[in-house]
Every structure is written in C-alpha cells, then in structure tokens.
Amino acid sequence: MARRLQKMFRAEEVLDLILENPNPLDSEGEDIAAEAIDEDDLDAQPDSDSELSSDEETLPPPKKRACSGNEPTETAKDGTVWRQEQVGTPLHFTPIEPYAKDGEPSAKASRSIRSRLQSFLCFITLEMLCTIQQWTTQHARQEQQYWFMDLPELMAFISVIILRGVTKVPSLCDSWSANLGNPTIISTMARKRFQDIMQHLRFDDMFTRRERAETDRFAAISDLWESFAANCISSYIPGRHITVDEQLFPTKTRCCFLQYIATKPDKFGIKFWVACDLKSKYICNVFPYLGIKNSASMRCVDCYKYTCGKCTKPMPWQCQMCADSADNAQSEG
Template sequence: MQRRLTTRQALEMILSEVNPCDSDGEDIELQPDSDSDLSDLSSDEETAPQPKKRARLGTDLTETAKDGTVWREEQVGTRLPFTPIKAYAADGEPTAKARKSILSRLQGFLCFITLDMLHSIQEWTIQHAQETEHVHWFMALPELMAFIAIVILRGLTKVPSLRDCWSANLGNPHIIGTMPRNRFQDIMRHLRFDDRSTRSDRAKTKFAAISSVWGSFVTNCITSYNPGLHITVDEQLFPSKTRCCFLQYIATKPDKVGIKFWVACDLKSKYICNVLPYLGKDPSRPSGERLSENVVMRLMEPFLDKGKNVTTDNFFTSLSLAHKLLSQKTTILRQR
C-alpha cells in the first residue's frame, strides 16, 4: 500500500537530508494536503532563489552540426532575442548622378558604355584589323555604336541564328536597315577590348582581354542605380564556345557550355546591380573561406550597412554568411 506524504512532510524530509528510500521500501507520492501547505510553499519559493530549470530529455529538439553548431527547433511565432535592423525603405531608383545625366536614350546608353570605353574598343579593333587584314581598315565611332545596338537587339529577339537576322522571312527590319550582315560579321571578327601587345604584362588576370572595359561597365552599373530592399544573388551561364581556361560545363542549363557569372540583381526591376565572372580558383580568396560566402560578400559590398536583404538559393546560404551579413546590417533569405 502506498504511503502518502503531505507537501510539508516531504519538504521537511528533504531539508533534514532524510533518504526517502529508507521508508520501509514503500513508494512515495507527493500530494498537497491543504491550501495552507501550498501557501507556505509559495512563500518559501518567493524568498529562496530558484535553481535553473533543465529541459526534460526528449523535449528539447536540437541537432549538432559537424562544426559544433547546435540547432534548436522553435515554434513559429516564438519571440527570439535579436537586435532589430532598420530595413531599407525606398524602392529601387536611378542615382542622382544618373537622373542628372540621362535626358535621352542615347545618354542612357552612354551612362553604361561611356565614350572613353567606346574609343578604347574602336582603337584596339582598328589596330587588330589593320595588322591582320588590311592596313586601311577603319571603323567609325557611330558604326561601332550601331554594331552594339544590333547585339542588344539580337538579345531581345528570338531568332535562331545570326544569318536569320537579315533573312527576308525572319529578319528584323531595324537590323537590316542599320548595317549589312557582312559588315557586322567583319566587325565581329576583329572586335578587341585591349591592347594585345601589352597582354603578357597582365597575364596573371585571366580576364585580361576584356578586364579594363568590363571593370568600367560594372562600375557604371553600380553607380547608376540604387537597388531596393531585396537583392537576389544567383549564377548565370553565358553560352560560349570560345577557347578559355575558365569555360564551364553545367548539365542542368539549357546551353550547357559557357562562361559563368555571379550576378546580383534588384528584385523588382531585375536591374543588374553587380556582376562577377567565375574564373576558376581565386588565389586572393582567404584560406578556409567558402566560395559561396566570398561571392556574396563581394557582390554585396557596395550595398552593405544599408538595411538591405539578400535572397539566394541553398548553394550560397550558410550560418557563417548570415553572421557576416548581419554584422553589416544586412539580412539573408533562402529561396523557397
């Protein structure tokens, strides 16, 4: 038969260091016998410091990662201690510099591809053509701009091949009226973005053939637009069959071979805020730093400490990246 003890009796037994196992081998069950006992116990609890509560086994859903990080499952809506970050409130918009300088479509074009960049491309293209084809080969600056306009228009129209852009059935009248096909292909064959004679001095840079013009273009993209709250980061494969050491093969892409770029875009406008080519292993990347973290931090560098958010897929997301971004007033979300 079970012997029942009142709360007061049980408490006295514990305080007097009496071992309850010495009580004739009977099971002990704690049960309050009156309201007075409960009130006495409550008053004792108010005066005595309480020991820290321990979670019962099986109720604390935790998981320890390989790096020692302990993850704990929390109910949706649980309020957790954190330092709030004031979110960026404005929508994406052109910068003051861009709004001041862009008064026409042509000026909008020159905001990204400047006259200095065009003169460099013109100079090195003419130099290559005169060395390899004919000493009197020439290309005027308006002709180069028309060439670039056709390249942009080709990207907007779904025409199977370059030849079809000038065909009677599939051709685009704007392209046909701008430049003959043979002249377009002639410029394409000689198009250069740097002084080839000095390329050996820049051999350490895998992107040396275009790095100068490319760097100016990316800088213009960054300085011409203020992205909104949400910035997305992902990869994009630019189809190419050229011979280079950093060509990538990605079986899941429609065009499986090409040059891979890491791209940061404004979520609403789809504007390219920043972009990096993937050139293989980067010797400047700190030892032990993940490639994904390095890419996100480099792409987001111009936009940190402004209360913005990065949305990306599980390749880029990690706890250490979240801590790095949070330390610079930036948050991160994974794509669903």
C-alpha cells in the same frame, strides 16, 4: 499564541500584569508582550528552520540582484544584467532605422538621363567606346592597313547585337534574310560589314595581353568590364532585398575558365555571379567566375562567403541578401 503564553505565565500572573498597566498600549506592556513573543519565537525556531529547509528544496533559488548606483538591476542566470529605466529615458545609442526604400536610379543617373541614348551611355560611356574602337582598329590593321571604324558605326554595330538578342532567329544570316530578317537590322548595317567588325572586335591591347594574362585570367576584357560594373553600381540605388545567384552565358570560346553545368539549358559557357535587385531585376553588381587556383584548400562554404561578400560589398549595409538555397543562405551569415 495564547496557548504558548500559557506555558510561561499562569492566569494569576497575567491578571496582575494587566491590573498594573490599565492601558494595554503603554510602553511597558508593549515591552513585556514583545519579550514574551520573542522568547516564544526562540522556542519555536527549530520548527521554523525545518519548514524553511523543506521549502528551499522545492522552490527555485531567488534571482540575484546587483545594485549599481540608484538604478535597480537584476542579473539573469546567463549573466545578463537587466536595469529598470523610466519611460522616455534617452538611450545610449541611436536605434537602427529599417531600410524600407525601393530601388531607384541614383541622383547622378537621374540628372544625366533624358533619352534612351543617354541611358545607354550611362553604362557604356564614350570613353569605353573609344577604347573599343582603338583596340579593334589595332587588331584589324594587322591584316588591312587602312581599316577604320568610327564611333557612330561602332554604336550601330552594338545596336544590331541588341536587336538580334531581342528578335530570335535561327542563324546570323537569317537576320538579313527577306523572310525572317529584321527590317531595322537590314537598314542599319550590311551583313558583311557586321561580320567584319565582329571578326576584329577587341577590348584590350593585344601586345600586352600575354603579360597581363599571367595574373588576370579575364585580361582580354577586365578593364572594360570593371568600368561597366562600376557604372551599374553608381547608377542605381537597390531596394531592401538583393538576390545573389549564378548565371551561365553560353559560348563556344575556348578559355581556361569555361564551365560545364549539366542543369543549364546550354551546358557550356562562362559563369557569372550576379547581384540583382529583387523588385526591379536590375543588375547591381556582376563579375565572372574565373576558377579557384587552390580549390582543394577552399571549402564550398568559404567560396560562397567570398562570392556573396564580393557581390554585395558596395551595397547599402541595411539590405537583406537572399541566396539560391537555404544552405547557401546559412553559409553567408
């Protein structure tokens, strides 16, 4: 700075200025020094401009700042506006609490279940049993006028079916045999009576089925099945994680929606989509796959979205859903 001042003032002039103002902090001295510095800065302006231009080429552009009231804000490159807030400021929305519950029976089920029988009636109610009794008797009386089955006998029939599923035997006759038979099954119901009920077992009105089947492929059991699925949903509160997958129930019944899956142990059967609680393996929702009428217009991804959405629709929205593969999980969003 001294070198630059020498360009404008000689030594004698500087001494005269100092002698005229003995106090260097005087306002006049400050004005003269400020004028000298300002003129020097103006002379050196071209050099500083070139330096700034070179710096601007190398440094990134400064971030934009937008003032909104008294709160300082900063706008990112993608347009996101960040606002500085003090610690403890209440938010404008309620934060989402994590859904950390484990699966448990609903309040309604907890109040009504005190025994195994009450647990069974929680899913298959007395009203549903009366419906099965009514339509089974209707079908049987087309051949035998005085055929009859009461509710205790129907429940005994269902218990035999459950026991046969637990104790595997090669054939139906073996369940009543002396060597392989189950003593509980033998004492509950005779084999001939069991086969007689199985032959006439029905779940809907046989005289209106043809009309209902035009719009519902599952018309033979759809009403009772929807009631069963609704009871499964209302009787249990699932945990945080729910799995959705297909399950093939083997059957030799001839129907239009029978599926063939080569990777399953039993190749033919009715395919069901099942939503289960991951921890307890409880069936939260289940419905049959009845085929797609316009299969050419629906992609596989759309089919998975529809299926998983239908399975998990009645579930708590905080639950996390898992599919059977990564592709399905991506398609479900």
